[in-house]
Amino acid sequence: MDGDWEEVGRLLLPPPGANAIATPGIPPAVAFDTSQELLWTGNEQGRVSSFYSTELTRYTAFKAGDGEIQQLLLHDRGVIALCAGSVHMALRRGPPIWHIQYGRPYMTEQARDVIADGGTSEILVAGEQDQMFVIDVEKGIVIKQMPTNDYYTKMKRCRYICAATTTGSVNILDSVSFKKIKTWNAYTSRVIDMDAQHDFIVTCGISARMQQAYMSLQPEAFVNVFDLKNMISMAPIPFPAGGAFVRMHPRMSTTSVVASQHGQIQVVDLMNVNTNNIRQANLAPNEYLSTMEIAPSGEAILLGDTSGQVHLWGSPSRIRFAELSNPVEFADPEETHPALNWSVDTPLSSIGMPYYREQLLSAWPSHMIFEIGAPPQKIDAQTTSQLKVTEWGAWARKTRNVKRNQVENTRAAEKTSTSLQAPKFLSEKARESANDASADRRISD
């Protein structure tokens, strides 16, 4: 990788909620877009925000769920957010496509969920729970459910689905049947980061189970590598600063990027571990890295720290996110319209309709015909007796047991009030009902 890499942008993520203060320490979910120059972040209150280009200007934002966003996946049609409690898919422009709320059958609310990015039509969702399920991305429904003995924390799809368990091993699953092909015991305690690409899985982890207090601070001083072609584990790459985050370079198939929690970044060739290329991210004292992500183009790296800042690294001249970028869809500039004044004479036709071909929204269904002119509702005696008259009108407590704004047939009420009529013969009644029916038909026609 080139020597001119440096920090090109820095962004303080917006606070998680309207009234919330940023809670440092919780890593936000971040992802680079695969087809547009966008950066996606998800926070602990279920909000997803996107930022445009290397300037990181705010583009869209939406709410994907009520829990913490665990992972963001980019799809051709939109962005999929995995949340504690739900899976949400939205257009990049913001409007939702579908939303799956976990009921009991799918997932417990507390589960940390992860996902295998199929990129195509299906995604596999699993977590720290006994069930995995498959979602059809087009339809937005759960199509398959499977029991699992292992609880998963990370998942990545390459030629297989590589899933890191809570016990420090990595399960290699068949990407069609989701059956376990092999288990690789990478660490004795926990895998904290994993990436898989082409023929390799690389992991960072912790082995010492007893050092509970140091767990998150003391990752192992090497990166484990697994060769998927030959199904054997390779010699670990030494990383003295303690490997906390690791990513494979998307375009250099044997190169990986490793970072420590203190911000030391190293670019390593898996085939030739002695070539070193070290950078140091500028972190405020007492801040740690919480995430690292590499762009699909390989030309940008994102580092998130515990103070809620994201640092964008890359070569200033060539930085871009997506391999092949489509333009981002912005709002069209608003055309100027003539200023109208609110006078009685201003016709509502002053501004013309745009060109159109489909049925207008204002089209009123033809079967909806209403009778008008029914007498107004009577205020009943009990209410009238309690009326309190004030300057602006009169008010009383609601006494009658009807819904607010309930429609009542005032015509019928009128009729029954004058119903002391002479009894009718059967023949008369029959004639009357026939008349009624014909009258009804006339109205509905």
Added chain:
Amino acid sequence: SLHANDTLYSELNREVENGRIARLLMKLGTINERPEYEGNPQWSEQDGRYVIKMFRDFLFHQVDAEGKPVIDMGHIISCLNKVDAGSQEKITLTARDDQNIFVVSYNEIKKQVNAAWAELQKPSMRR
């Protein structure tokens, strides 16, 4: 008499759009903010109907830089016309708390309104 005819035509021309705009407003009015929707997930921030709420604010609740209400009839009418015709033009809708920012086309808003309207007409909703 020709002159009278012309006057009639120009009068008609002035008023011909009124019915259309009134019907459109009636539709939007009956759909928006029904108390039955309280707690209905379809109208929550995670569903498409939320766009209708945001559009209502965009239409009627414009403010200037100092936060004072801006009442611009031209804006309302031109937006109503565009949503009526289902224009492909895109606008940015922002929620009241600034936490949701959508870029949507008038055509997408129209589809949401139509869906909500169709649902309102279903017998199960009438009770």
